Amino acid sequence: MTTEPDSSAQSAEQRGAASATVPPTDDPVGAPASGPTSTGSDQPDHDPVAFTRPAPTTTGKAAVGKADVAFKNLTRAAGLGLLALIVAIALFLVLRATHALGENDGNFLSTQEWFPNQDPPKFGVAALLFGTIVTAAIAMIIAMPVAVGIALFITVYAPRRLSSPLGYIVDLLAAVPSVVYGLWGLLVLAPHMKGIQLWLSDYLGWIPLFSADSVGRSFFVAGVVLAIMILPIVAALSREVFLQVPTAHREAALALGATRWEMIRTAVLPYGKPGVISASMLGLGRAMGETIAVALVLPASFKISWNWLEPAGNTIAANVANGWGEANDIGRGALIASGLVLFVVTMIVNIIARAIVARRRDFSGSSA
């Protein structure tokens, strides 16, 4: 058997070495620093690099070092600045809220009334918090499957001719401020929601949540409007996440005999899960913080209503938008206190989401 080189690449090199009597003319650098491959006769045979390299690198290092330090300080300042800002916001909220809370005649957490302007003031966040969570939850339940479906269609099912323009459009839609979608939902969709609400109460009325004496400006309508508002951003982020799934994993599933849906379940969804959870948190944050659209839908009643098709309810953010103008000093403090509650709830939800993602960090694929 003839001597076989290890690989084609190596064989090329060996041929080069065999014919090395001819000086390598295609050497792009030709300078001493080009390393051991340049076998020019003006260089000592033993490792010229060790001798020629230090001089340029030390000066280079000093320059790099300065820029490095400057950049490090810049990023550190930004990080610390952000922390300081959060602390300042929290302090501001607490300080402004404390006075109003001290004057409060009712229990802030359990009272379902909002009369901060009367004497003695009486207000509580219970109904507002309930409405915030319910509307945001309805929005998530409606928007998440649709958003993930859109993202999967674009990344997996759509032919390439369709997927690039669709992806572009979704990204574009996500960049439009959500209030635009809110207005559309409010002006175009909400007036036509009566039919579906009646249908729901007719057929699902045996579930208490869907039973209704009359339907109208309900949590359900607010939830649908919110869902429309958060849909583009969640879909765009999910698409981005699914695009990150390595082709190797998708092909691995296909090569095992997976259908396209099985490939999605085996390779795409598990890999994308942390990213989709992050995207949903962003959507949830938007849904909970949305003011105008919700304020225009809900009748601003301070009542914990378990009939989600009936016109009732209010949210923290909507209440701030509604009440700020006519609030006196105590009233503003009360609204700020409710804002503080929203702040805390958002934090808790985010912490839970992060814990879910972290629970299986070893399996996240980030190490692969």
Added chain:
Amino acid sequence: MATRIEVTGLTAYYGKFKAVSDVNLTIEPKHVTAFIGPSGCGKSTVLRTLNRMHEVLPGARVEGSVLLDGEDLYGAGMDPVNVRRTVGMVFQRPNPFPTMSIYENVIAGLKLNGIRKKALLDERVEESLRGANLWDEVKDRLNRPGAGLSGGQQQRLCIARAIAVEPQVLLMDEPCSALDPISTLAIEDLINKLKSSFTIVIVTHNMQQASRVSDSTAFFSLEKTGDPGRLVEFDKTSKIFTNPTEKRTEDYVSGRFG
């Protein structure tokens, strides 16, 4: 359960680009057949046509026929999903599912086949991991992530995943190119062991590897970049490496070209 593969008049395209032209060869059952040749000669493309993975890429298509024990993989009514359950594949880069444990990786294919019984799954996991020479190294950490193993172990895990569904043919696309020499040796030993049960086709850039592991060797080449690759010579490995018929084969295996 090993199978003869007859490739007739196979031409593969990527969109308008003709990647390989008119390939004819017969792969013997329970043999190791190696595909060698310079980059771009279409050997990986031909390999991927053998389990219809070629057409997964957008715009890719195939002409000609691939008979698996007489049955045309590209015949009407042939579902690529079923083809891939019969013809398993191991890729160039180890690609265990990062979101799954070692155990889950091995049973991934079985779950697609609807096998749910724990006892049976346990049995097949041990069998497959033993078959892939990996059992002793991972038996105490089956519930750890598959992506936490070394590169060579990951590749053997992928082999275990592929053989767990008991395919008839095992395709390997440069399975050692991302591995160190020790891991490469482990995979080559494994290939020798597996050929008693499977028909194996392996693409490799490493000619020593081809001469070590294979019974038959197919040499592919192309005239110049942009031309379709062609099958130059297909024969017993010993003949290809010592006394090839074609001048081009001799130039390639002796390192004068390529």
